[in-house]
Amino acid sequence: MIKAITHIIIGWSKRWGILQTSKAEQKLSELRIERCTRCFFSEQSSVLKIINGKGEYQQHLSCRKCSCPIWQKTIVVDEKCPVGKW
Ligand code: SF4
Secondary structure (H helix, E strand, C coil), rough: HHHHHHHHHHHHHHHCCCCCCCCCCCCCCHHHHHHCCCCCCCCEEEEEEEECCCEEEEEEEEEEECCCCCCHCCCCCCCCCCCCCC
C-alpha cells in the first residue's frame, strides 16, 4: 500500500514537473506506452483542462485493469504492468 501511494506521488510529481524526468526514464516510459496503446485494457479519453483561462481537450490514456493514468504509471521505474506486459 505504501509502495503504491509512493508510486502515485512520484508519477504525478513527474507529470507536473515537480520531480525531474531523466532521458532514460522518458525512453522507458515511451516503450511501455507503446505496449499499453496496443493492449486490450487501455482506454483513450478526452479530458477538459483549463490552461491560462482557456479550456482545452487533451487526450488521456488510462488502464482499465488498474485504473491508472498510463503516462504517470509508465514513468515510475519500479512500477509494473498488472498483467505482466512490461
Ligand atoms: S499497464 Fe498493462 S494492462 Fe494496463 S494498459 Fe498497459 S499493458 Fe495493458
